[in-house]
Amino acid sequence: MPPHLDSGAGASGAPLHLLVLLHGAGGQHGGGDHIALAHAIRHGALLLIPDALSTSWDFLRGGFGPDLAFLDRALLWTMQRYQVDEQAMALAGFSDGASYALSVGLMNGHLFSDILAFSPGFMAPLRREGQPRIFVAHGKEDPVLAVQRGHDIAQRLTQEGYDVSYEEFDGAHIVSPPVARAALQRLET
Template sequence: MSALTYQERPAAGRAEGLLVLHHGRGADDRDLLGLGDVLDPERRLHVVTPRAPLTLDGWPGYHWYVVPRVGYPDPATFRAAYDRLAAFHDELWERTGVAPERTILGGFSMGSVMSYALGLAGERPKPAGILAFSGFVPTVEGWQPDVSSRAGRTRAFVAHGRRDPVMAVDFARRAKELLEAGGVELEYHESDAGHHIDPAHVPAAVEWVATTLPSPAGERAA
């Protein structure tokens, strides 16, 4: 069992998909629950927001891994969080009966890093989408992205601020190059925002979620 604490917001009726949102550094499982309502205003999806497992002396909230250098997670704490989050996703798919191919893994900042990590790992199920606000594809010992295995199966939405002082926009541009080179269908946005979710990017994200997980009667062409 992963034993991760989490919040969830059920769909209004039978869930047409899963939206799993991973919070950023120093936040908790309640931080992005409201974003689920924004991204899924019709409440078609079951929204789940897990809490990171790590607490650090002198830091508030919860963390997915230790940060020795931005872009390069500490391998031991990253692997521990990766394993627990993988178990959490597996339990979630089993409990809800919603398959990975009807799931979007998303998040902000450090939560985007974990969405990339679980969404692009060749050993993991292929989600329908990866939604990355102000994050990066990690460089970390023991993990490598398998982007080509996601081509035609997983879509991506990347949004980042050019004035981000925490995670430079160059990380998003590298992710763009990596995803496009691997054949992943990508929607990419930049703005002059800092390290936050820019409201200007939200309408596009809402539309992207709707088209990535359409109602069964309106499935995208394969």
């Protein structure tokens, strides 16, 4: 553990930003985990990378349940041990994790200030609370989830009054490093 985290606060004693990163099917991050780790180290932020209890997130298998409960416990554990800036908590995901991040993040917009969705397939929040900022990115040549899905999600959220940034990039079903860095930089504003 880095020495400046021993007290549960950042090096300056300030609360820490928290980024929660959700994987895609089979535990894949599309390269986003390395980018998020570099960002967390550079900015002195906390990075929480939970695993789904199966190959993907519970909602994709029939409804919210054990994964959501596990995520809740992981957040509680983190917040009990570290001084987290409650105005700077982001939920991010790739592929299935992006769909889960959108769904869970929109239901908990009072908790998450930002949602970052890389190659999402859908969103299905049971309710909506708060007004998190939303970043959606999708590869134009994505063979797994068509780019139109990301476009439609971003357009719908914009029409519903959310602050949305949408990026299409030349690439397939991955987290584009330049786009991911831009999304993470947005968290610092």
